[in-house]
Amino acid sequence: MDRVSLSEFELIARYLSRPAAAERGDVVVGNGDDCAVLAPSPGHQLAISVDTSVVDVHFPHDAPPAAIGHRSLAVALSDLAAMGARARWCCMALTLPAANAEWLAAFAEGFRALAARSGCELIGGDVTRGPLTIGVTVHGELPAGQALRRSGARKGDLIAVTGYPGRAVAGLARWQRGERESGHPLLEAYLRPEPRLAAGEALRGLASSAIDISDGLLSDLRHVLMASGLGARIDIDALPLATPLRASLDLDEVREQVLNGGDDYELLVTLAASDLAEAQRRLAPLHLPLTPIGRIIEGEGIEGVPPRHLGRSGWDHFPEIAS
Template sequence: MLGEFDIIARYFATPDQSLPISGVTLGPGDDCALLSPAAGTELAMSVDTSVADVHFPGDAPPEAIGHRALAVALSDLAAMGARPRGCLMALTLPHAEPAWLERFAQGFRDLGRYTSTPLVGGDVTRGTLSIAVTVIGDVPVGQALRRSGAMPGERLAVTGALGGSHGGLRMWQAGGHDLEDPLLAAYLRPAPQLEAGCALRGLASAALDISDGLLADLGHLCHASGVGASLDPACIPLAPTLEMTLGSEGALHAALNGGDDYQLLVSVPETAWEDALRRCADCGVTLTEIGRVLAEPGIRGIPETLKGAGWQHFTGDGQ
């Protein structure tokens, strides 16, 4: 049987994660990792826990579980316009099965390599499968995209398309297991919008990632900014094949309330809008206007029948 140190050494301290990596002075294996912050930057950091059968199906492909655990954490860096510098993983496992671990680590490592996010530290314990990933990024001083800067009159926009993850969840529950399907891919292999986040620095006045559902997260942005919003449901970009799968009303409901899309929701002043569109296009990301920031609190334009409760772990209303 594998010991804790064997697991870390074998699956997570692989050569392609080893030094030299820009900014990482000391990788896994000591009491702490050491990072050298770049001059003129601030550090952005966040932690996200993914629990089996709460955030992802415990029987999902291990590669997807590894990918997803890192992706949802990286999405918080994207939402601040930060560039990833490293991550730490606290992995809790019911048992150490080499075949599963190998595939899990592969999914985690592949996304880490693709996004330049070396694993610099970790901890492995025994228990119900869950993965807490802490990400560390940097951002030029004063340029982080916060939730609190939206001003009345600005455009509200989202990257990519929404509702796909909820559609994928439904599909998985119905027995669909083809990860090439765009909805299942959105659910199990979400792509953090890191490039778009960096591209929108200096342009967006406020930003967050859509993890709890568009309406819930727009509520967070409005609350932090002390504003309200109006949305145009007809403008909300729906994930490909979503209407086909859930019907028109179901698709819109998923786009408004389904969590886990990991797209960015931003507020953009009129003067920066064309630049924002162009910079997103330059990194291959669509940016779609979905409404406007209002001075009065509350969210307008959405019929009550289309409003869900958003993701709330301890109230039982979430997915």
């Protein structure tokens, strides 16, 4: 693998890492040495996750570079949100087919803007030549012992979801049809998903389990059910349906998008029914609805969903291995 040593990359690395690491006391040594050296907050635990975004697998090659930068960080931050962690630091492994200063500047701006808004400092990076691939490792902090885990669901808990899943897959379909309307809510949902970091933190101590919806609502719910050793009953009529979805498709297609779409990065949580009102109150300042869509029940599997929506089990990168 070629090492890339073009000055653009160094410029971009510097550009990405604004504001200077020295401004933050938790970054003892930042970008530019062999390793970053960090000072975690006393009494906290680290939450760490990595995500890889590959061109034409995770995003279309003609997506706006700023959206690719935003998205590659957003999907990683979403995992911190799902644990209830506060974002602190990130590293990027960037593989590029060629140096294009204009593309890089836009990509860096998309990444940097979300990083700055999330309090997530870029503390290291690596650039190589090859097919466009962005690997992002995120580090977050949690008060010791307070991580929201997939395994915590209890029999009788409500199942609730933030926001309006299903918009991203509808946006991707529009993009693939050649629609480029700037600012369209469905295109935005796909291109610039918003990691629910503040919601994850707000639900700490209240949610019994949590996961982010990356593969699809049903698919990710199954992960919670497997980890918790329980089943679920979904109220199909309770699914939150985004207005632009209802406007464009029949109800069955909308439900399919909500249940199996993926890529929205909303949070799916379980919690005691008596805690729902408090959870909704905590999310109100974020203008983020939290909609109960079912219950955790004894047993296994998912009840209440018509079989036509159960056929898919979510995104599988290696179907030839599974079959």
